[in-house]
Amino acid sequence: MLVQHHHAHIASAMAEHGLDGAARVIGVAFDGTGYGDDGTVWGGEILLAGYTGFRRLAHLAPAPLPGADAGVANPCRLALARLWAAGLPWDPDLPAVAACAPDELTLLEGQLKRDVACAPTSSMGRLFDAVSSLVGVCHRAGYEAQAALELEAAAASAWEAGTSAYAFGFARGVFDPAPVLGALVADLRRGTPAAVLAARFHRAVARAVAQACRRTRQNTGLATVALSGGVFANALLEEECARLLSEDGFAVLRHGEVPPNDGGLALGQLVVAAHLRQEE
Template identity: 75%
Template sequence: VMCADPATTEQIADLTEAERTALTGPRRPIVLLRRRTRPGGPRIADEVCPGSPHIGVLLPYTPVHTLLFGLPGDPPGPRVLVMTSGNRSGEPIVTDDEDALTRLAGLADAWLAHDRPIASPCDDSLLRVRPDGTEQVLRRSRGHVPRPLRLPVPVRPALAVGGDLKNALCVGDGEHAWFGPHIGDLGDLAGLEAAGRAERHLLRLTGVTPTLVAADRHPGYHSARLARRRADELSLPEPVSVQHHHAHIASAMAEHGLDGARPVIGVAFDGTGYGDDGTVWGGEFLLADYAGHRRFAHLAPAPLPGGDAAVANPCRLALARLWAAGLDWDPRLPSVAACSPEELGVLRRQLERGLACVPTSSMGRLFDAVASLTGVCHRAHYEAQAALELEAAAGEAREADTVAYPFGYTDGPGPLRCDPAPLLRALLADRRRGTPAP
């Protein structure tokens, strides 16, 4: 939501001094704030950030925003507005009036056009303030790019095109890296065209002539094909393919100024990333430096029935996790009750036959499964819904129980496996005792 001023913000959210500084600074990011729920006070509609104790808040940063709230002497106007970027979910921002009339048809009741073309689209940056007052940037875009970041080690002139999801380009040269704006997903032509425009703009601004192109290692990603095409157009060697979770850990190393002289133990938990063995990784412990990595432990894998279809149905992920752990599908479990008899039958046959069931070690998918087993979320209607609602429920119960669920581990040939079966058994025991999820 966009608030007219900090005083309005304090009516709907808790605001620390560090959060106020971030909110009112020249970069004007979206800041995640804890929702205020005082009895009798102003409140945001339940449909705004449903199921989350936090709301994203920003202040006006353009003249048109100021006009929407009203100038001095104008009749009283709104003090809080729900704002969203001009794009469909996962797509890049629409910046052309004619394009907007087509791509955003059915989403808007009115249109505000301008005679000045948008030269470089840039989404809002997003951050949260840690308890110690430092900022954690969750999406680096307007106000942060293309401001260079200093690197702890020099790099050759390079273009990194990233992966297909939440794409953002990066150009590096010497001791500096320049990020492009947040683009979105590259699953359609609009995303690929936006990536091309962002690349040309970034190279023109920085003056870097790449001698190397890098991309996510997933062979089926559009970004990998884009990297091969750009390397060919620039007469460069084959692109460097980077393992997804190694990239996460290397970026954290660079953020903290490590020169890579000594390897680190890196922990990378996320939803999905192409693994070295061709399976879906996402719960990884890597021994890594900038040059390479070794997977020495990971979350024990479970089937991902139906691939992306399972991600939208946490109840299926829960049952797949129980199946992998050798635990029964008790009809009294919320995850079982959320599925029709037909769905349960198809899912069981799918798991027994291994049909379209790529193994995944994703910690994000385990969060989804637990969200369903606790009755928090069975069907996801937006990205990361189950995990966000589980986090919100856990926050409500922070003081109620300090006992952690256990993990097991298996020690054999190859990497250690962190086994969630003991966790699942303990969780089911709590369910049988009637322990509620907030």
């Protein structure tokens, strides 16, 4: 029996909190990689989910993932792919551009233009990697999630310095990071410290989550949100999402005993499969 990756993430959070599946939840599934029903790589998903099914309500705007695993190991390439998708130039003063050799830039540009080995992805994890390079924190990853972890650490060091945030675009179920990236580039050129940029980005993601959940509540009446997926191992982001949602009247399901990453995936797969089997 096949269970979709992000559906299993949300089901794992539901199961950890003892939900019987009688009511659906708003599921926020943010991770690095998980195949979607449309054949693309998902990872920035807002789902309407129960144990026996789910519906994709909103997602991060996709961008090319150049070279798949090779791209993941090189956050600077992910940053350039995100800039390219947003229609922003690769100016040489940007840290992510400066981190790439001229021949690497030429190869990557050709790859993106010809759509060669560039699977589209809506992954929030890959966006964190891209932003980490864009603000000059991490350009090459030597271990899993290095770029995102270092971006979180930078954001934490400036968290109390202010409460300003960037803003995603939102239309027709897609939250678009292009305005965020444009604002990041502008602030970078003003000399804003990387830690402040990182904090503003974290708050932007949290506010986009809250906005998407409010819209879903208006359309469905649901007021329970499950946060799952490896991106929510980021304590700063998870706490800010939970705070905004709770203040807005949502019940928030967060992982505690079960890990939010793929370590908790089997629990979600199990409960989904069990409920589907009962319906047969």
